[in-house]
Amino acid sequence: MCLDLAATLEAPDFALSLPPEGDDLNDPPPLPSHVLATLTLSEWQAALSHPR
Structure with missing residues (x-):
């Protein structure tokens, strides 16, 4: 399963x-x-490329 980060930022209340x-x-x-x-x-x- 994948999360479209750009779409999530466009409509975070819907996506999440x-x-x-x-x-x-x-x-x-x-x-x-x-x-x-x-x-x-x-x-x-x-942040995803270099998690703490």
Whole structure:
């Protein structure tokens, strides 16, 4: 299985959506679009090429 990184950055909330089962509605997790807001495709690719 593959993840299209460019498509994920274009629509992260759609590409990375998960069912809300078990989420705490009082303190919901951040949306993927918020987490990935400052990430560029080249940065993501570089991180995958050289993981810490």
